[in-house]
Amino acid sequence: MNRNAFLPGVTGIALLLLVAVPVAFVVLQAVFPHLDTGSYSAPFSAFTRVFAEPALRELITTTLKVGLGVALCSALIGVPLGALRGLFALPGAALWDVVFLIPFLLPPYIAALAWMLALQTNGYVQQLLPGMHLNDFLFSLPGMVVVMTLNVFPVVYFAVSRSMAASGSRLADVARIHGAGPWRAFIRITLPMALPAIASSLLLAFTLSIEEYGVPGALGSRSGILMLTTGIEQRLADWPIDMPGAAVLSLLLVAIALCAYSVQRAVLAGKNVESMTGKPADVTQKSLAGWTLPVLALFILVALIAVALPIVSTLVTAFSGTLSGGLSLSNLTLRHFDNLFASHGDALSALSTSLSLALGTALVAGATGFLASWLVVAQKIRGAALIDGLSLFPAALPGIVVGVGLILAWNRSFWPVTPYNTWGILLLSYCCLLLPYPVRYVSAALRQIGANLDAAARVHGATAAQALRMILLPLVFPSLLASMMMVFAVASRELVTSLLLSPAGVQTVSVYVWRQFEQGSVGDGMAMASIAVLLSLTLMLIAFRLQQRQTS
Missing domain, CATH: 1.10.3720.10 (MetI-like)
Known part of the structure; x- marks a missing residue:
């Protein structure tokens, strides 16, 4: 195998699986409504039917x-x-x-x-x-x-x-x-x-x-x-x-x-x-x-409404025994947090599932985004525009469209192996949605470094992979780490694709919170939401701090 083609090949396959396949199946299913039966009859009839609906x-x-x-x-x-x-x-x-x-x-x-x-x-x-x-x-x-x-x-x-x-x-x-x-x-x-x-x-x-x-x-x-x-x-x-x-x-x-x-x-x-x-x-x-005072009053007013009120509402519910008990000291309790960490509950399973998926997403999206940015910015290989477009296209894709595309793509009988109805489908959806984060961060860092160091390494006999591993990766690692932390934080509480794609018996943090509200266990849901928000905010603030150090 040509060693020079290995990394571009791996990156291309990853982008095809994460982005191109689900998008292609959305288009195919819209054009050929009977695609699930293997028939290409009545093309575009779904458009005619949907456009004729009064609710559209x-x-x-x-x-x-x-x-x-x-x-x-x-x-x-x-x-x-x-x-x-x-x-x-x-x-x-x-x-x-x-x-x-x-x-x-x-x-x-x-x-x-x-x-x-x-x-x-x-x-x-x-x-x-x-x-x-x-x-x-x-x-x-x-x-x-x-x-x-x-x-x-x-x-x-x-x-x-x-x-x-x-x-x-x-x-x-x-x-x-x-x-x-x-x-x-x-x-x-x-x-x-x-x-x-x-x-x-x-x-x-x-x-x-x-x-x-x-x-x-x-x-x-x-x-x-x-x-x-x-x-x-x-x-x-x-x-x-x-x-x-x-x-x-x-x-x-x-x-x-x-x-x-x-x-x-x-x-x-x-x-x-x-x-x-x-x-x-x-x-x-x-x-x-x-x-000064009127401007500070304006900032304080916006902060109280946009920040303090929803966070206080979340915390008050998490620490309240019952909603009917209202705002009173006698209604304070830690019962909802105790329920989360009870061995017989689903909360710990949901939390561990979300954290595991978030870690996997950070690693896969980080690696794919790093390689895509390197091929586009540093190597400028043939087809760089296609790689750049595929890696950034998910930024324009709604989460629900990604979920629909993955259902259409992988719920097919002709696949010998499919991630559908497993945790793997959630990993694919998170990676697709969050791939633009590492691509943007690493691309910006690579442009700041320029091409001189890579060229000097190549002149002294280093291969492209060696220059990538020994020179460029250490230099862009703070930006890559910051983007991976952001990916981890967002993936740990992603909702829409989790609702669409979660297999039976598998819950994530977002699905757990949503289901608790549907079942009337509001306190348990907000206790879990408090933990998720604290985790996300902490990781994202650290990520922004790392990025500021890299660019300062």
């Missing part, structure tokens, strides 16, 4: 309303906060960055369940403020948009704050000297320079919201509000199972995400604003002066 318009309309609503609300929160953080000397700036990182790292389905406990009738907010009746608002389309926004707005906040801090205020100060007012200088100078970052973050907010299943599943199912994600799940869960219909809806969801990306590129075409002076931007942040 409502599914698409609701999905678009939620996506646009979350993007708009995220802009209303994230852009002002990001501008204040990037342009002004905000007291405790680093602390606020950590605080606003928490909502984005909080699993959306756990946040939705926490908001339910807080705002539903006789919930915690109503117990503290008897005049507040927010149950009807929560279980409505605007309520879903608000809950999603409070999870997603940090992507806008961080993009805007970093962009405005990098561009500085020097050009705006020049405009002020020439007679422009502060608002005119901000709107005509500072804001246009941050426009690419704003547009990219709003696109991400839109795609994250239309691909989300946990919040619509928790809130929308109780109010009759259906999105494409919940519509796909219904076709897979309700009898008779409609695989072709699920595949068609999956392609529609991917098409909406790709259309959003195209619109973003069209809006930004020719509108990038750059400084042409050749000098580094002045990053000196201005004083807030008399606005």
